[in-house]
Amino acid sequence: MKAKSKWLAIFLVLGLILAACGGDGGTDETTTSAESTDTTEDMTSTTEGDMTSTTAGGAGEIATDVGVDLEAGTITVGLLSDLSGVFSSLVQIIVTGHEVYWEQVNANGGIGGLEVVVNPVDTAYDPPTHVQRYEELKDEVVAFGHSTGSPHTVAINDQLQADGILAIPLTWYSGWSDDAINANLLHHGVPYCLESMNIIGYLKDMMGDGLQTIAIASNPGDYGLDSHEGAVLAAEALGLEVVYEGREAINAADEATLTEVANGIVQSGADLAYVTTSPTAFSTIFGTALAQGYQGTWSGAGPSYNPAFIAPDSPIKDAIAASTYWSAYYGLWGMDTPGVQEATQLLTDSGRVEVPVSAYFEGFVEAQIMHAALEQAYANGDMTQAGVLAAAKSLENVALDGLGPDETYVGANNDQVQRASAAIWRPDPEALASGESAGEEVLETDYTNAITEAYEFNEACYSLEG
Amino acid sequence: MRGRPMLYTRYETDQALMNTGTKKLMLALFLVFLILVPLGVIPGVDFLAQDEWLRLLSEVSIYGIAALGLNVLTGLAGQVSLGHAFFMGVGAYTAAWLGAAPGPFNGLGLPIWIWLPAAGIVAAVIGVAVGPTAVRVRGLYLAFVTLGLVFVGEYVFRNWTSLTGGAQTGRTFPPLEFRLWKEETPLIDFVSDGPWFGIELSGEAKTYYLLAVFAIVFVVLSKNLQRTRVGRAFQSIRDRDVAAEIMGVNEAKYKLIAFGISSFYAGIGGALLASFVGRMIPEQWNLFLSVEIIAIVLIGGAGVVTGTILGSVFVILLPRIVEDVTHGLAAIVVEGSGPIAWIGDLFISTGLDDFGFVNTQAGVAPGLSIPQFNQVLYGLLIILFLIFEPLGLYGIWLRIRNYWKGWPFTY
Numbered sequence: 041m042k043a044k045s046k047w048l049a050i051f052l053v054l055g056l057i058l059a060a061c062g063g064d065g066g067t068d069e070t071t072t073s074a075e076s077t078d079t080t081e082d083m084t085s086t087t088e089g090d091m092t093s094t095t096a097g098g099a100g101e102i103a104t105d106v107g108v109d110l111e112a113g114t115i116t117v118g119l120l121s122d123l124s125g126v127f128s129s130l131v132q133i134i135v136t137g138h139e140v141y142w143e144q145v146n147a148n149g150g151i152g153g154l155e156v157v158v159n160p161v162d163t164a165y166d167p168p169t170h171v172q173r174y175e176e177l178k179d180e181v182v183a184f185g186h187s188t189g190s191p192h193t194v195a196i197n198d199q200l201q202a203d204g205i206l207a208i209p210l211t212w213y214s215g216w217s218d219d220a221i222n223a224n225l226l227h228h229g230v231p232y233c234l235e236s237m238n239i240i241g242y243l244k245d246m247m248g249d250g251l252q253t254i255a256i257a258s259n260p261g262d263y264g265l266d267s268h269e270g271a272v273l274a275a276e277a278l279g280l281e282v283v284y285e286g287r288e289a290i291n292a293a294d295e296a297t298l299t300e301v302a303n304g305i306v307q308s309g310a311d312l313a314y315v316t317t318s319p320t321a322f323s324t325i326f327g328t329a330l331a332q333g334y335q336g337t338w339s340g341a342g343p344s345y346n347p348a349f350i351a352p353d354s355p356i357k358d359a360i361a362a363s364t365y366w367s368a369y370y371g372l373w374g375m376d377t378p379g380v381q382e383a384t385q386l387l388t389d390s391g392r393v394e395v396p397v398s399a400y401f402e403g404f405v406e407a408q409i410m411h412a413a414l415e416q417a418y419a420n421g422d423m424t425q426a427g428v429l430a431a432a433k434s435l436e437n438v439a440l441d442g443l444g445p446d447e448t449y450v451g452a453n454n455d456q457v458q459r460a461s462a463a464i465w466r467p468d469p470e471a472l473a474s475g476e477s478a479g480e481e482v483l484e485t486d487y488t489n490a491i492t493e494a495y496e497f498n499e500a501c502y503s504l505e506g
Numbered sequence: 507m508r509g510r511p512m513l514y515t516r517y518e519t520d521q522a523l524m525n526t527g528t529k530k531l532m533l534a535l536f537l538v539f540l541i542l543v544p545l546g547v548i549p550g551v552d553f554l555a556q557d558e559w560l561r562l563l564s565e566v567s568i569y570g571i572a573a574l575g576l577n578v579l580t581g582l583a584g585q586v587s588l589g590h591a592f593f594m595g596v597g598a599y600t601a602a603w604l605g606a607a608p609g610p611f612n613g614l615g616l617p618i619w620i621w622l623p624a625a626g627i628v629a630a631v632i633g634v635a636v637g638p639t640a641v642r643v644r645g646l647y648l649a650f651v652t653l654g655l656v657f658v659g660e661y662v663f664r665n666w667t668s669l670t671g672g673a674q675t676g677r678t679f680p681p682l683e684f685r686l687w688k689e690e691t692p693l694i695d696f697v698s699d700g701p702w703f704g705i706e707l708s709g710e711a712k713t714y715y716l717l718a719v720f721a722i723v724f725v726v727l728s729k730n731l732q733r734t735r736v737g738r739a740f741q742s743i744r745d746r747d748v749a750a751e752i753m754g755v756n757e758a759k760y761k762l763i764a765f766g767i768s769s770f771y772a773g774i775g776g777a778l779l780a781s782f783v784g785r786m787i788p789e790q791w792n793l794f795l796s797v798e799i800i801a802i803v804l805i806g807g808a809g810v811v812t813g814t815i816l817g818s819v820f821v822i823l824l825p826r827i828v829e830d831v832t833h834g835l836a837a838i839v840v841e842g843s844g845p846i847a848w849i850g851d852l853f854i855s856t857g858l859d860d861f862g863f864v865n866t867q868a869g870v871a872p873g874l875s876i877p878q879f880n881q882v883l884y885g886l887l888i889i890l891f892l893i894f895e896p897l898g899l900y901g902i903w904l905r906i907r908n909y910w911k912g913w914p915f916t917y
């Protein structure tokens with residue numbers, strides 16, 4: 041009995057202590073539970089209503105909720121970046137592009153006097169980490185300046201819609217121009233699918249009867265398959281015969297698949313080999329086919345290429361320069377457009393550029409689109425997360441001055457989708473060796489092929505749903 | 507005589523799950539703590555009520571369930587397995603096939619009370635099916651057999667596009683919603699914000715509660731398993747398999763059972779993880795996931811349920827804590843005064859020319875990024891624990907407990 045009553049006493053005392061703590065300084069212990077309920081409800085209503093403070097700004101009353109601090113004078117934009125995963129070297133450059141762009145905007149008065157701060161976090165190109173990072177940032181930022189990776193972005197898409205936050209996907213998947221999934225997303229640059237049409241169309245125009253047959257091979261995933269679909273559509277539109285098709289046939293981790301694809305291309309004897317994969321896999325396939333005497337022309341989606349192909353010590357540099365053609369999503373280093381010249385100046389002045397790489401411009405393009413959205417939201421007097429989203433979705437024209445093709449976010453899928461490649465180019469080892477440019481010889485700027493123009497874009501070429 | 511600690515007059519009390527009053531009280535307090543966490547009313551840890559922390563805690567539950575499975579196999583039955591990620595994948599894709607809405611990929615749209623148990627059962631069946639190969643070997647060879655499973659599994663997952671969505675693409679998984687059958691609106695929805703019993707809760711809080719309940723159920727099952735005939739058979743095989751057989755323990759049979767149970771837990775864990783994240787790519791079920799689960803078991807303390815729970819809390823929260831500490835330290839280093847800044851500077855690189863093991867912004871400064879540093883840390887911790895504290899965090903806890911039990915005497 042004694043032991044039992046002792047425990048009972050301890051339990052009661054602890055219960056009282058707990059109740060006192062939970063009461064949050066309340067006077068009456070019996071209402072503890074009711075009070076804590078109230079607190080929770082208060083907190084919720086705060087997030088929805090009270091925290092949406094309004095204050096007199098340059099353009100009148102500005103409504104804010106998350107990520108815009110009028111007292112501190114800052115706007116925080118989140119970046120879901122792959123800083124340590126497979127695309128880290130590329131994404132780090134893009135993040136620098138963002139930072140340099142906003143430094144200049146802030147130096148020139150920011151947005152209505154508010155300074156823009158970017159907050160990059162590392163998603164390691166891993167969907168669970170991506171989702172976790174999103175959760176961490178969603179209560180700190182007004183919008184996401186980029187979100188690296190397609191499956192990763194799709195993984196947070198439902199949450200973005202539930203929370204009413206805007207994000208710019210850092211991939212060129214055609215689904216971002218499809219209103220079935222892009223309610224909270226802004227596409228930019230020519231999608232993989234239409235990119236294939238542009239470059240294959242360009243090569244057909246250039247080669248004429250010299251281009252009759254095509255070999256297509258791709259990585260799995262939205263990247264490979266979206267690009268693959270585009271190549272198949274282009275072949276249809278141009279009347280090319282598909283003599284080899286390696287859909288999803290490339291697994292960069294498995295050497296055997298690369299040899300198989302290379303053999304397939306050589307045996308088909310295609311006039312054009314269109315290979316969408318990683319740079320490592322592309323160079324292996326290219327080298328293997330070359331060793332077997334393949335003489336055709338090569339191309340593929342932009343990310344298949346790497347400047348290292350034409351580095352001074354690269355054994356394939358001459359072959360790459362002689363037989364490959366590429367399309368660009370954003371401007372190229374040294375290109376003669378006002379946007380590129382201005383960005384180049386800023387980057388050079390910032391002292392953060394060691395080697396000229398065009399990928400910095402991708403950061404600029406993303407930041408400029410976000411800039412337009414924030415300006416519009418500021419003009420509307422609504423800089424809440426939902427306000428920025430609404431403002432972004434009302435942008436009729438984001439002029440990029442040749443840093444990339446101009447973008448629009450109103451109208452049907454077919455009106456919105458970006459058809460223009462920022463450039464068509466071929467590698468130039470000598471220019472790279474001289475250190476003046478990234479080794480890209482520009483053949484066309486702001487290029488849209490006739491077959492791309494004629495293509496009716498109603499939905500993503502390849503569906504990432506399900 | 508009554509009320510004396512460690513004195514048991516009946517076999518049942520000796521074998522009870524909660525054999526002392528202190529344990530019962532601590533458990534009760536812990537449960538109250540778990541319930542109050544999302545309400546943010548506990549002073550000092552009210553930050554845990556934020557969505558990001560609730561998600562981490564939910565992840566602790568999920569990894570905890572999966573690790574409990576490995577704990578049965580490795581900790582109780584003494585069999586090494588690197589194949590846990592494969593069984594998690596099997597569970598996840600079973601869940602997807604049965605539970606996901608019909609669409610471009612296989613999906614039957616069945617409710618959670620079918621897909622979740624099925625995820626465990628299918629994984630267990632496959633575990634038992636591959637078991638006969640595994641029970642014939644032990645030690646290093648068993649590690650290789652199970653290692654092979656991960657790679658075979660990854661190959662199948664990558665290429666079975668109609669089910670898994672294909673490499674680099676992945677697919678969506680059924681959400682955490684309770685339906686009686688295929689009705690339009692779920693009976694209970696664990697993912698969207700809304701009131702429960704008059705208390706306004708975020709979706710993250712609801713998910714947390716659901717997963718905490720699952721974790722508790724599996725902890726109890728696992729704890730209970732140790733004191734059954736099967737559990738004792740496992741331990742005898744672990745301690746000396748030849749002796750166990752001489753005593754009449756059917757080694758092959760019990761090893762198969764261990765594989766089955768372990769895979770069941772893995773299947774459930776995998777299904778919950780996929781459902782929790784919402785979208786997984788097939789490459790996710792890889793060796794590193796297996797290693798993470800092994801880290802949980804070894805760091806926590808192999809063979810002890812409490813250890814596995816401690817291990818999952820530690821391993822899941824570690825990256826976050828490392829990150830916060832690194833950023834905090836970096837702020838001090840940049841300010842640049844005091845001994846902490848000096849020591850921190852050796853560790854963290856803040857600029858292009860600054861030496862350090864870890865950088866706060868990957869790519870800008872030399873050194874490892876925080877996620878890379880975490881992977882190194884897992885490996886280091888596994889080695890250090892195996893050498894210095896084979897009982898893991900649980901061993902450390904035991905020593906602390908025993909110190910205070912005897913206080914002020916040393917023993």
